Amino acid sequence: MTEAVAIRPADTPSASAPEDSAALIADMGRRARAAAVRLAGTPTADKAKALVAAAKAIRARAGAILAANAEDVARARANGLTAALIDRLTLDPARLEGVAAGLEAVAALPDPVGQTIDEARRPNGLLLQRVRVPLGVIGIIYESRPNVTADAGALSLMSGNACILRGGSEATASNHAIHAALLDGLRAAGLPEDAIQLVPTTDRAAVGAMLAAQGLIDIIVPRGGKSLVARVQDEARVPVLAHLDGIVHLYIDRAADAAKAVPLAVNAKMRRTGVCGATETLLLDRAYGAPGAIVAALIEAGCEVRGDAEARGLDPRILPAADSDWDCEYLDSIVSVAMVDGVEGAMAHIARHSSHHTDAIVTEDQAVADRFLAQVDSAIVMHNASTQFADGGEFGLGAEIGISTGRLHARGPVALEGLTTYKWLVRGSGQLRP
């Protein structure tokens, strides 16, 4: 996910009994399963047609969607939500056009379903093939951004999955208005409306029912702040595809080219500070020649720099770092700086403090770079590139439903392929097992 939300607005407190939510989710799940069976065999062209028609419907319904969004925003203001949350919630004509264009972009992606991963002929003549198939039913639990309704619905549909979307209470009107456009798209392509369902209540118990829906929902994708993701990981009985923290390191090696190191450090930290690929800790090799210029450039770019005792010697403007700074995802214009002994020192610091999301090295020494790439155990490991590239779109996946910091199933940016599994096809001519 490209944007992390630090504060989670309260859901509507549970107004109904948990059994009601369980029954609601069970009914939605059964309908989703039936739709998933149809989607698994739906040709690429029909899925794409639905998304292109949904994009058209977004544009046609722009007035209604923006009016619904204005309602949500007004309510959010009245409820005293933070400016950052209101910004995430707010749609305008340009952002809404982005949502429509996003649907068209997903429609143009290669369809992973039906791809043959590998095949082999056995000595007994059996032909074995592994073929990609959809996961089935995906549950997406998200917060204030109404564009997730369209993005997540589109990625699920294009990968042949049905989905159950549960957006934040603060975006209810916007989500319903966007969902109506997605249903227009499904109808235009003759696909079941149950393929993309929006949970009709923001009752908190519905989230619990989704997390417990083993057999009905195949995977849960939480998109939002740390407290949401932590709750989901803690409670879920359904497998979860999630990332918690992006404690991202940029290591400047002794053999770094200063002409690259300064702009890389500034871009990696400051391009956008709220994204999960933003650098949070800068590691400086004690043998690097020009560390002061990097620190100065960051400070001049508006960044607060917190350093260990040794780093503070580089610039009087560096504030002291506390122990907790090394494990902190600031998502803000703050960076921690530690001095380390070469690549081994950097890797030791990373092994202790990284959240295994993205870590990078800047060096002209290829052997050192290769060691770092091989040994750092993170979903994304970079050499001479800004950590802000940690993004499904930048990786050429066309979109992303999230960045997984888990090790199972999919790791790093997840798009269509990560929403599939495979089955083994065995073609014989009457072979018996001896």
Add this chain to the structure above:
Amino acid sequence: MTEAVAIRPADTPSASAPEDSAALIADMGRRARAAAVRLAGTPTADKAKALVAAAKAIRARAGAILAANAEDVARARANGLTAALIDRLTLDPARLEGVAAGLEAVAALPDPVGQTIDEARRPNGLLLQRVRVPLGVIGIIYESRPNVTADAGALSLMSGNACILRGGSEATASNHAIHAALLDGLRAAGLPEDAIQLVPTTDRAAVGAMLAAQGLIDIIVPRGGKSLVARVQDEARVPVLAHLDGIVHLYIDRAADAAKAVPLAVNAKMRRTGVCGATETLLLDRAYGAPGAIVAALIEAGCEVRGDAEARGLDPRILPAADSDWDCEYLDSIVSVAMVDGVEGAMAHIARHSSHHTDAIVTEDQAVADRFLAQVDSAIVMHNASTQFADGGEFGLGAEIGISTGRLHARGPVALEGLTTYKWLVRGSGQLRP
């Protein structure tokens, strides 16, 4: 897994406080993590060397291992374990040679670690690669078969993972004797002994501690009977790679070749009835010409046949099937038979009753076969082949740690590749994200 165990012997009741087990597993987990870091960078040749040396040690220690096994078997007899369990527990020189040869076979498998899954150059010049890396630490919880100690240890090591093995109490002496040989192998190759650890207690609380060891154990693989797997799936907070039931269907289509259908049905059901790929339900197309010959061949092979009302008309020896028969994994010389309306009827029955492990069609009609292969949503779908081929060895994987009926991460037979994940390497020349 190739052998399902229907009855689970009792573990030692918890003799110590749960905190003791948690501390034990936490300590083993930390040591395993440290070993895993080393294994991730260990060359293929060193891993293979350890396994070949372990095979040699198994042979050298054969006397001690068989003596330890005799102890376990005597205790099992005294405790009144079933003949089937005692058979699974028992080693003899031939079986032990099979264990040693299995280690050598795994040593000869291609190493998935370091393989590049795919790579792409982005328009901005960034080179992206997805490279396979080990999962980390694997926990294996198993029952009476002592050979699992060697098999699971070997597959974990060859895929670059550390493992924590927790065998059944009834096989304690055998497991320790085999584990000693694995440690000989690790030492011979200069690899850390913590790479393959055996839980030193059969206290039941140790299983609970493993299932709760988030962050210490990356994946749990249960190998054993339904009650063990169900407990693991129910309690685990760590991801689980498991299969529950093998409710396997063989569908005989109207266009089946009778000369293939009879031997396929007999082999699929009767070759070995205790394996998870054994057919449990036979579906007969009403329009198939010679159903009686199939039923007769099964009965003559010693199989009890239970049919629906219509099927019973085929042969007076068919017993009536109860509703529960259609959801039953017999693991015995029993088969249920239902009459269906062609491939659509068969697929409807399979959708209701299959455990999504393995299902097969017998037909000479390629279009019907293709429909079945495309639409049946099981880990393995076969055409004109015995369902008993559902096995990692038969699939050319060299071995298997289990057959996954889950949809996430790995599906069907799982060997070395299924014990890996990947990371994204990004190689740049100073690229900044705009």
